[in-house]
Amino acid sequence: MAAGFKTAEPLEYHRSFLKENCRPDGRELGEFRTTTLNIGSISTADGSALVKIGNTTVMCGIKGELANPPVDAPNKGYIVPNVDLPPLCSSRFRPGPPGEQAQAASQFIADVIEGSAVIQKEDLCIVKGKLCWVLYCDIMCLDYDGNLLDACLIALLAALKNARLPEVTVNKETEVPEVNLENRRSLNIHKHPVGASFIVFDDSIMIVDPTAEEESLSTATITVVTDEEERLCALHKPGQRTTLSSPLPLL
Template identity: 85%
Template sequence: MAAGFKTAEPLEYHRSFLKEKCRPDGRELGEFRTTTLNIGSISTADGSALVKVGNTTVICGIKLELANPTVEAPNKGYIVPNVDLPPLCSSRFRQGPPGEQAQAASQFVADIIESSSVIQTEDLCIERGKLCWVLYCDIVCLDYDGNLLDACVIALLAALKNTRLPEVTINAETGSPEVNLETRTGLRVHSRPVGSSFCVFDDTVLIVDPTAEEEGLSTAHLTVVTDEEERLCSVHKPGGTSLSGEKLQECISRAKTRHKEICKLVDKVTRSVQSEK
């Protein structure tokens, strides 16, 4: 009976739970799903991380390449993020060029990298005007069940902390770079952005960490990104109904708490991996 009601009237089905201050999966309105993290899981990458937020699973692999700096920024390298939503992660995505959601997610991640200064591109310069690093940050969704942006930001942060830059010298005689893969130094992470996503039902009921089904039924969607100094790096709201100042402040407050939880998780996993080496 309940399954039939859910199929025929999904919004009313969810409303029946929201009236009781809970959700169909048993969570409270302000409760995030279980989040797990594994770093260094791609042996062929220069840095990597696998994140699960509930059923949503995202992996980030970082590859390094040498390049020439631009004339406009001779002392800077590059960071190139890309989010991929392949058909294997959900039936809603199709094979072919990146869809609108994948493009929007890639742009969101690029904006967070810039607004949070998580990596300063000056750190990627090897020799001014001649040589720099390019960081290709490929984020692939393996299983999609809502709240993609939070998972992408966690995976990116953890993968950047896992990235090691090889030693590079420029041969004085030939002028060509020589890479020593045996000697690596950690990439300097200047800040730790963490995203927290929310959905609004019927313009009034606020929930955190929405599933794909909840996202589809909500009237508004919001992602708040903060750093370790509790500064706002981004408030991303792609359309939908407006939020009151009180609701927005509630989101920001919850995002600050979530930031502490995720940073503890990242630090714990990072220490565990380092102790194994």
């Protein structure tokens, strides 16, 4: 009976729980799902992490490559995030070029990196105007059950903290980079941004850490990113976003 009601009237099914200040999975409205984290999951990457929030599973791999610094910022390197939502993680995604949600998630991660200053791009410069690191941050969703952005952010930060880049010097005679794979160093992590995603039911009830089904029935979604000093780093709402040039203190 309950399964039939859920299938025929999913919104009313959820409303029946929300009236009692709980959710179908037994959580309270402000309760997050269990989060698990595994570090160093990809041996071929320079840094990696696997994160599970409930059934949502996300993996992040960091790969460093050498390049020329930007012409307009010769003392900086690059950080290039990309979020992939393949069909294997959910039937809602199709093969082919990145869809709207994947593109929005990639832009969100880029905004958080810029707004939180989790890594100073100056730290990625090896020789000013000549050589720098490019950090490719590839984030793949393995199982999608809502709250993708929070999971991506946890995976990214954990992978960055796990990353070890090889020592690089430039031969003064040949000006050719020489890479010492045996001697590696950690990245300098300046901030630790954390996301919290909320959805709104019927324009009046707010719940945290939504499942995919809850997201599909919501009237609004918002993700708030703060750092360890409780400063606001980024805000995201589907259809619009706020990028902060520097974190703002929360009042």
